Amino acid sequence: MASNARRKPSAPRPARVGWLVWALTLALLVGLVWYASGPLARDRGWLVDGGSPTVDPQVIAQLHPDPVRLGAGVIDPVRVPDAAPADPSLVQQAMAATPPELPGRYAGAVADLGGGPLLYDLDSAAPMIPASTLKVMLAVAVLDAVGPQQTFATSVVSPTPGTIVLVGGGDPLLSATSTSYPYAATVSPPTTADLAARTAAALTAQGVTEVSLGYDDTLFSGAVWHADWPAADRQFIGPISALVVDEGAAQSGVESASPSAARTFADQLRAAGIAVTGEPTPASGAGAAELARVESLPLSLLVQELLVHSDNFIAEMLLRQLALASGQSGSFEGGTAALTAGLQALGLWVEGQVIVDGSGLSTGNRVTAGALVKALQLAAERDDLAAVLSGMPVGTATGTLTNRFVDARSAPARGQVRAKTGTLDQVSGLAGYTPTADGGLLAFAFLGNELPRDQDSRAWFDHVGAALAGCHCVA
Numbered sequence: 001m002a003s004n005a006r007r008k009p010s011a012p013r014p015a016r017v018g019w020l021v022w023a024l025t026l027a028l029l030v031g032l033v034w035y036a037s038g039p040l041a042r043d044r045g046w047l048v049d050g051g052s053p054t055v056d057p058q059v060i061a062q063l064h065p066d067p068v069r070l071g072a073g074v075i076d077p078v079r080v081p082d083a084a085p086a087d088p089s090l091v092q093q094a095m096a097a098t099p100p101e102l103p104g105r106y107a108g109a110v111a112d113l114g115g116g117p118l119l120y121d122l123d124s125a126a127p128m129i130p131a132s133t134l135k136v137m138l139a140v141a142v143l144d145a146v147g148p149q150q151t152f153a154t155s156v157v158s159p160t161p162g163t164i165v166l167v168g169g170g171d172p173l174l175s176a177t178s179t180s181y182p183y184a185a186t187v188s189p190p191t192t193a194d195l196a197a198r199t200a201a202a203l204t205a206q207g208v209t210e211v212s213l214g215y216d217d218t219l220f221s222g223a224v225w226h227a228d229w230p231a232a233d234r235q236f237i238g239p240i241s242a243l244v245v246d247e248g249a250a251q252s253g254v255e256s257a258s259p260s261a262a263r264t265f266a267d268q269l270r271a272a273g274i275a276v277t278g279e280p281t282p283a284s285g286a287g288a289a290e291l292a293r294v295e296s297l298p299l300s301l302l303v304q305e306l307l308v309h310s311d312n313f314i315a316e317m318l319l320r321q322l323a324l325a326s327g328q329s330g331s332f333e334g335g336t337a338a339l340t341a342g343l344q345a346l347g348l349w350v351e352g353q354v355i356v357d358g359s360g361l362s363t364g365n366r367v368t369a370g371a372l373v374k375a376l377q378l379a380a381e382r383d384d385l386a387a388v389l390s391g392m393p394v395g396t397a398t399g400t401l402t403n404r405f406v407d408a409r410s411a412p413a414r415g416q417v418r419a420k421t422g423t424l425d426q427v428s429g430l431a432g433y434t435p436t437a438d439g440g441l442l443a444f445a446f447l448g449n450e451l452p453r454d455q456d457s458r459a460w461f462d463h464v465g466a467a468l469a470g471c472h473c474v475a
Contacts, residue, residue, distance in 0.1 A: 082114050083441035087475035091119040091442070091468075098467040101460040104426075104451040109369040110468065113380045113433045113443040118370065119473075127352035127366035128447040131422030132310045133429040134360035134367055139303045139388045140375045141342035142322040148300035148384050152321065154190065154243070156199045157288035164199065165214040165285035166265050168243025168258065170330070171296035172317035173305065176245050176264050183309070187301060190294035192245055192265045198292035200272035210275040214283025215262035217243040220320050222331030224255060228362035237312040237359065240320070242330070247313045258282075304391035307420055308399035312359035319358030332357065348375050360422060372431045372445035380433075380443070392418035392432050395465065410462040412437070412470030419444075419465060423458070426451045430461040434469045442468050 091110055100106050108122035118124060130137075152169040159165060173189035175181045181189050203211065219242035225234060238248020241258045245265075248257040262280035269276050296302065299318075306314040319335035326341065328334030336355045343349045348371050356364040379388035393399030395417040396406065404421070405413040419432025431445035446464050451457040 083112070083435070084439045084474040085112050085114075085116070086119055086436065086440040086442060086471075086473040088119040090471065090473040090475075094467045094471040094473065095120050095122070095464070098460075098463050100448070101463075102448075102452055102455055102457055104457070105449045106446070107369040107448075108444070108446040108464070109373040110442055110444045111373050111377060113377060113441045115377050115381065118373070119442070122369070122446075124370035124373075124445075125350060125352075125368050127350070127354065127368055128429075129363050129424065129427045129449050130360055130365055130367040130372070130447060131424045131427045131429050132312075132360040133372060133420050133422035133431040133445065133447065134355075134358070134365055135306060135310065135315050136372055136375055136388065136420050136431055137343060137348065137367060138315055138319060138322070138339060138358045139307060139391070140346065140348070140379055140385055141339050142318045142325075143299060143303060143385050143387060144346060145322055145325045145338070145342055146299055148298060148303075148387055150299045151295040151297070153293045153295050154192075154195060155285070155293040156195060156202075156291045157285040158291055159283070159285065159288040162208065162211055163214065163283075164203075164211045164291065165216050165283045165288060166243065166262055166280070167216045167285040168219060168241065168261070169296070170219050170242045170317055170321055170324075172244075172247065172302060172311075172314040173297060174243075174245055174261075174294075176268075180246050183305070187297060187305065189297055192261070193268050195292055195294045196265055196268035196272050198294070200269060200274045202291040203274055209273070210277060211269075212277050213262060213266050213269070213280045214285075215243055215258055215265075215280050216283060216285040217241050217256070217258040218284070219324070220330035222329070222333065224257075226316075226332055226357050226362060228356055228364050233361055237316065237361065240313075240316045242320075244313075244317075247311075300387040303387040307388070307391035308393050310400045310421060312361060315359035316357065322358075343371075346375075346378065348378070361424075363424060363427070367447075369431075369445040369447050372447075373443045376431065376433055376443040376445075389418070389433065392420060394418050395469075404458065405462045405466060407459065407462070410459075410466040413462065413466035416469045417465040421458075422447070426453055428457045428461055430465060432465075434465060436468065436471045436473045438472045438474045440471070440474045442471075442473070444468055 107126045107128050109118050109124035110120035111118050152171045154169050154171050154174055155167045157165050175189045175191045177191055177193050224239035239257050241256055243258040243261050245261040266276040266280055320330040323334035323338040324330050326338035328338045340355045350368045350371050354366040356362040379385040393401035395401045396414040400421045417434040419430050422429030427449055429447040433443045435441050446461055
């Protein structure tokens with residue numbers, strides 16, 4: 001089984017401390033009225049303040065009849081007051097009452113989200129296969145290096161009269177149309193249709209009605225598939241290129257998605273009234289005059305889409321943007337070198353950690369639970385990293401946590417735990433944060449390796465999250 005992922009378009013695939021204490025009320029009646037009042041619930045997520053932490057999954061289902069649209073909201077980073085510190089002995093008691101339920105190797109760490117030492121330590125320095133919890137580390141590093149407002153442009157240039165080149169800028173969510181991104185109801189990525197219309201307008205203004213089209217995807221280099229990824233896992237991610245439309249949908253059997261992107265653009269250009277001769281071919285756009293461009297969503301929103309949907313393609317595209325921002329080549333090798341160096345500079349590196357890709361699809365990655373908790377604490381400390389926290393899925397409500405915390409023992413986590421999931425064969429993980437029942441705010445990370453193949457190992461991780469959410473742990 002592959003890491004939490006979304007196969008385009010249908011398969012399974014936002015902050016200072018205490019912002020969750022904003023509005024911790026999800027008692028059934030208040031929750032229904034609040035959500036029904038408009039798009040606020042989608043924009044802000046399931047934020048609760050006091051009252052019961054329990055959200056009936058059937059209520060969630062009624063509020064979200066379309067699972068494809070569930071959890072695609074974007075939450076604005078906000079400042080909030082500090083939460084009350086937790087008592088280590090009380091946290092440890094809660095964990096002692098929630099031991100692992102299946103054989104395997106486990107590691108865990110819990111701390112106040114606002115900073116400070118670990119309150120609970122279960123082999124927290126042991127390097128473990130992180131699966132998709134690695135995306136937390138990537139998100140912190142790329143926001144630190146690139147900045148939350150950075151965008152990535154897709155442009156059209158004209159090297160010579162009658163010749164244009166479509167130049168890829170590594171936008172992971174460049175879409176063919178305004179509706180082709182599955183979560184377009186809540187975020188609006190740029191489209192090649194819009195770029196074609198702008199290009200046609202520029203060409204028409206010059207008196208040009210016919211062109212030949214080239215495409216330039218040389219911003220990125222190297223392999224488009226990682227050697228560690230089993231062929232079966234290619235269904236969870238498209239080929240990596242600086243020029244890809246719709247995340248490489250239906251491109252799992254090709255070595256480059258760029259020609260398909262260029263053909264899509266050519267058809268849209270024709271529909272906009274410009275004749276395109278022949279087939280698009282590779283070409284250089286370096287130094288040529290620009291005709292038109294579209295800008296990606298800002299990095300903060302890309303990170304939120306990455307985390308809430310555990311999007312492997314966004315992860316690998318952002319790994320390359322991190323590489324370029326760090327002076328490395330836009331390749332797997334450049335990206336992993338940049339991520340390793342970035343984590344070292346941020347104080348998130350532990351001996352034995354290994355970075356192999358950006359998505360966590362490789363079983364060669366190694367990260368510690370302690371480092372994941374420190375990354376979450378850092379995100380809570382710095383405004384420019386706020387999207388790491390605001391992008392987390394919400395228990396039983398959004399993204400990859402939509403169908404988690406569904407048993408009775410997990411009830412305290414519903415609507416409260418925000419966390420990044422991780423799943424591979426014999427690997428499971430959960431890293432995030434939660435308010436406690438008495439006003440604390442805890443960061444946590446739990447990883448399991450060598451888990452049974454024939455049993456669903458995720459229940460224990462749900463129970464741990466629920467134990468922290470329901471804990472009366474404030475000193």
